[in-house]
Amino acid sequence: MLKKQEIITEARKLQFADIGFTTAEPFVSQKEYLLDHMQEYGWTQKAGFSLVEGTDPQNILPGAKSIIVLLESYFAEAFPPQLERNFGRCYLDDDRVTKDGMALKVKAFRQFLRDNGIDSKVPFNLPHRMAAARAGLGTFGKNCFFYAKRVARASSLVIPIILVVDQEFSSDEPTVGIGCPDWCRSACVAACPTHALKGGGKIDPRRCISYLTYYGEGLTPRELREPMGMFVYGCDRCQNVCPRNNPWMSETKMMNSRVAAKAADFELSCLLHMDKPYFQQKIWPHMFYMSAADIWRWKMNTARAMGNSLNPAHTADLVRAFKENSDERVQSMIAWALGRIGGRKAEEALEQFHQSSTGIVRDEIEQASAAL
Ligand code: SF4
Ligand code: SF4
Structure with a gap:
């Protein structure tokens, strides 16, 4: 034995x-x-x-x-920073x-x-x-x-x-309990942008950005769009701010070559314009919580991340994606993102899209234009 x-x-x-x-x-x-x-x-x-x-x-x-x-x-090896901005680390080398x-x-x-x-x-x-x-x-x-x-x-x-x-082994001494230092004033709870953390080691998973990015139903509510920031899939914010993670996160590490090799496939512009074959070949094998039927959610999340970047370099991609997509959840988020980035090109695009849009997309365009 x-x-x-x-x-x-x-x-x-x-x-x-x-x-x-x-x-x-x-x-x-x-x-x-x-x-x-x-x-x-x-x-x-x-x-x-x-x-x-x-x-x-x-x-x-x-x-x-x-x-x-x-x-x-x-996280024994480092990940490309551009991926850490948009994806939870635990999904970056998920096999x-x-x-x-x-x-x-x-x-x-x-x-x-x-x-x-x-x-x-x-x-x-x-x-x-x-x-x-x-x-x-x-x-x-x-x-x-x-x-x-x-x-x-x-x-x-x-x-x-x-x-x-199915074989019995002697158990190790349990360490069940919260191990946070007294001096930490719950930085994680304060930093959680969607108030998912309730303190004392309790969470409402339905408010967690990780859940919202892959299981959130329908168009992301307006009040969550800014708090969800630039995460497209997963969220690491409460781990990033935690002093217990400082020693490991601040260590110099070798780059993870497996992850670095696929970084280009996960660029925001690629995700925003991807079709089903691209998704199935390059994305789903690595991040699989959403099926091909949920590509709309990937695109909606990507548009929201682009909007929250406030970077006008994304405007052309967003305008093109609005025309490529007929899904009203994606079009609505693109309108919101264009309104958030602002600028003359975004304004002109919103005016143009307004003429041919109806329903919630038209509402989003009007609110985005009003904000501008
Ligand atoms: S930030 Fe880290 S150390 Fe502080 S309460 Fe949260 S988990 Fe504990
Ligand atoms: S992963 Fe993000 S959204 Fe979820 S509890 Fe932590 S900070 Fe909040």
Whole structure:
């Protein structure tokens, strides 16, 4: 029978940042919290995430005995700054579809377990951060992120990978709790532009920019457009302002060549004009929370980011995209963006578009023109 230390050695050999062990007991407090906050989390059930079911490891692997938590730092290498402006860092080198990065290590680790008679499942719906804290790997921040204890300079730029296994191992000392220093006056809560953070480690996920960028329904409400700033997919603001992340974020790192190689594909002008084949080949394999049917949301987010850049260099692209697109959510956001950037060319374009527009697009054009 495989010993715990042999598993730790294998994890180190595969260069995972850290590893911890916990029991396969249900996550009772998480289940209660989810059930008490269905108004905020009900959408996850509808989206098929089954978070409530995921609180019991037996639903994932009948006969589950332990949980192994691996920790991976997703910011061990630097990312191109132009990508960090518009995308959450954790999505920039996400190989859950391409399976050519971290997935290969997880596969090798599971094979090692299998070769030694241990069955494992890698669930997407088990409470990852709570499992990592229960396995003694770190603590929470008031921004709801998980902070490592021993690696990545104790930052939140880590991903817990969960393996539910059918063999029992001794558990590590849990570290469940908020680990923020007393002197931090909740910089994350103050910095959250959409007031998603409620303090004390609580969040309304429906107000989080990450959620809004890939699951937000319809045209983004006017009051959220400026606060959502230049993020097109994901948001890192509450992690960027956190002093617990300063040591890791300020370290000089080598550029991530995999991410740098695809940076040009994610330029805002490419996203604004992309067609379905472009999306399917270059974007979806890396950022896949939206299907091809939701290209309109990518374009709407991109137009909003361009508008919030206040950069007249985007005006020509926005004018062209208005003519290319018939989706009223995209056209409406383009009108808003042109109004936000302003200038003679934007004004002339809005006047021209007004003549042939109806409904909400016409309303947005009128409001944009009035603001000018
Ligand atoms: S900003 Fe302050 S309160 Fe928020 S997670 Fe970081 S240390 Fe904690
Ligand atoms: S990720 Fe952005 S929107 Fe979400 S809680 Fe943090 S700062 Fe707020």
